[in-house]
Amino acid sequence: MTMPFRPELPMRALILSAGRGSRLGPLTHNRPKCLLQFAGKPLLEWQIEALQDAGVADIVVVAGFRADAVADMIGDREGVSIAYNPFYQVADNLASLWMVREKMDRDFIVLNGDTLISSDIVTRLVERGRAPVNITVTRKADYDDDDMKVHLVEDRVAAVGKRLPKDQISAESIGILSFRGGGVVRFRRALETCIRTPEGLQNWYLSVIDRLAQDTLVAPLYVDGMASAEVDYPEDLEVAEAIATFWRDKETAPAQA
Numbered sequence: 001m002t003m004p005f006r007p008e009l010p011m012r013a014l015i016l017s018a019g020r021g022s023r024l025g026p027l028t029h030n031r032p033k034c035l036l037q038f039a040g041k042p043l044l045e046w047q048i049e050a051l052q053d054a055g056v057a058d059i060v061v062v063a064g065f066r067a068d069a070v071a072d073m074i075g076d077r078e079g080v081s082i083a084y085n086p087f088y089q090v091a092d093n094l095a096s097l098w099m100v101r102e103k104m105d106r107d108f109i110v111l112n113g114d115t116l117i118s119s120d121i122v123t124r125l126v127e128r129g130r131a132p133v134n135i136t137v138t139r140k141a142d143y144d145d146d147d148m149k150v151h152l153v154e155d156r157v158a159a160v161g162k163r164l165p166k167d168q169i170s171a172e173s174i175g176i177l178s179f180r181g182g183g184v185v186r187f188r189r190a191l192e193t194c195i196r197t198p199e200g201l202q203n204w205y206l207s208v209i210d211r212l213a214q215d216t217l218v219a220p221l222y223v224d225g226m227a228s229a230e231v232d233y234p235e236d237l238e239v240a241e242a243i244a245t246f247w248r249d250k251e252t253a254p255a256q257a
Helices: 022-028 043-053 067-074 093-099 119-128 182-195 206-212 234-252
Strands: 012-017 058-063 080-084 108-112 115-117 133-138 149-153 156-161 171-179 218-222 228-230
Touching: 012 043, 012 093, 022 234, 043 058, 043 067, 043 108, 043 115, 043 119, 043 234, 058 067, 058 093, 067 080, 093 182, 108 115, 108 119, 115 171, 115 234, 119 133, 119 171, 119 218, 133 156, 133 206, 156 206, 171 182, 171 228, 182 206, 228 234
Parallel strands: 012 058, 012 108, 058 080, 133 218
Antiparallel strands: 108 171, 115 228, 133 171, 149 156, 149 171, 156 218
């Protein structure tokens, strides 16, 4: 698909929130994971506020399961729109991005819908992520099977995947990336190619990043020590609630004289 790239347009954010979150059991029986409440606000609302606080005013939310509830939460918020992925029950998040490929006509951010992130992380990505593709990463002592691992060679990403050999694991992707200039065009082209393969619907979009890293600069953006939480399993809920509560209390604390 031919689409012009318009660098003069402001950065856009694409939030991938089509999934149900079945690993969270009864909590997501009739409610998408992005609408789970943390410190009194839905996860999606925390994400929208983090993006807007960092100056990203054009936001597209890709919904699937209970898209009606997601649309109700978004309401008439300025600068926030919703797109629908009808394949959410049979496809992974690569399909969600393919559904909004026409929105990739400028520099843009992709954010997984189950990731609680601070505006500081978004600001760092916007201000410091100047490579064609920028992936936020954090380093830790141990990595579990479900972590999206990153292999770094010097200061560039060489591979991304959940099943990287242990001696190649350098960091973990926290689920927010940016694409700039030529990186936008190359990612869009690779997305179109990948979705046409037999396994396309079952792929994560980060599998496209893994392929792009072979001939495109994919740079790590370190966010060690900056607050974030992936909400995927029941044990993640307490961590996310603690982070969101800290943010809420910080916002409502009286100013020091």
